[in-house]
Amino acid sequence: MTAPAGAEPQNDSPRSRGRLRHWLAGAGVATLAAVLGITLAVRGGATPACAAPPSGNTVHKGKASFYDAGRSGGNCSFPGPPADRLYVALGASQYAGSAACGSYLQVTGPKGTVRVMVMDHCGGCGTSKIDLSTEAFTKIADRSQGIASVTYRAVVNPPLTGGLTFRLKGGASRYWFAVQVGNHGNPLRSVEAKGASGGFRKAARQSDNYWTIDGGIGPGPFTITVTDGYGHQATATGIKLVTKQVQRTSVPLVSPATPSSSPSPPAPPSPSVSPSASPAPTATVEALAGPAPLGSPRC
Structure with a gap:
């Protein structure tokens, strides 16, 4: 299920708090600062240090599931999904704190290939898992499968109608x-x-x-x-x-005029x-x- 990027649940029991206080009592100032920094990063849902959206010619192998965002524009805050409803949600390392929003992927599965726009963050997806819209998933696999093996890559200079x-x-x-x-x-x-x-x-x-x-x-x-x-x-x-x-x-x-790019005439x-x-x-x-x-x- 796709969910907004957020902090992982914390173990905040009295026993855990007691252990933390006991440990911090003997820690130096530098160690304390490091612990607090890690805690803030976790609670704030920080983007992974090596996060980056798919780009270039790199081909990724993984699994794809599917979901329905309804009329929502996802974590990318778009006014709504694309008209063709072909979109995808990525895990934190590839969503990269919204850096992937509005870019496109070419996804290939058992039945074929589909082009999808990055619209969402998938909270349950790791580095090799993507979450496709239902409409996109049915173009590359049978819906009854639930999860399908896929390869995907960035679409560089995708042809688009209209301008920014x-x-x-x-x-x-x-x-x-x-x-x-x-x-x-x-x-x-x-x-x-x-x-x-x-x-x-x-x-x-x-x-x-x-x-x-x-x-x-x-x-x-x-x-x-x-x-x-x-x-x-x-x-x-x-x-x-x-x-x-x-x-x-x-x-x-x-x-x-840019090589490998053939956008449609501006609307x-x-x-x-x-x-x-x-x-x-x-x-x-x-x-x-x-x-x-x-x-x-x-x-």
Whole structure:
């Protein structure tokens, strides 16, 4: 079952607390600090030290189960599942604190192959287990199996319709910037933003797939630069301070001219996903060729 990333249950019995107090009584300050750091990391559901989303040409072998997220956008906080309902949840080491959100995997099972978007964190999945949507699982295995042996790999520069999307989180304001980037295809490396005045500031990735800047960057409109793990970069302008609405752009992060990438022609701007909301403004985007691919994490 897929569940939000969270802390493991702790043994907090009186006996355990007594043992801990007794042990700490004879410990030095450095040891105490180390113990407290470990405890905070466990309780906070920290991302594993070597966590990284699937990327490049690496083929992973493992098992796949299936689940139904309903109308939810999963731990990636998307407005909802993709229209084709082909999505996947990854374990902590590959979900990587939301770094995998919005990227795509090609999964092959006994019956065939399917392309799925990373939308969720699977709390019960280890390094070799993935949790597919029911619709995706039935394309690669018989549902009666429950669990199937699979291989999967990242889809590099997946063809997508339309350009980048931006969605400001509820509560975002001139004093606290929080944006979600969508329709990017490859795992994102960084997001930088600036307001009508001042320079770019680097945003911090959060586990719910929002990028935040404490203190805010003013009332907008905003200019946002997005860089993926392979070095592709795009800069969008004209993003308004409107929360909970999808603001669409017209140019993909990965240019159609980029080798191994063949995105569909950009779709025209469309309204927010909320039927009652006013149409979101269209941003101007410049797609740039970037540096070498992002390397493996150092452990």
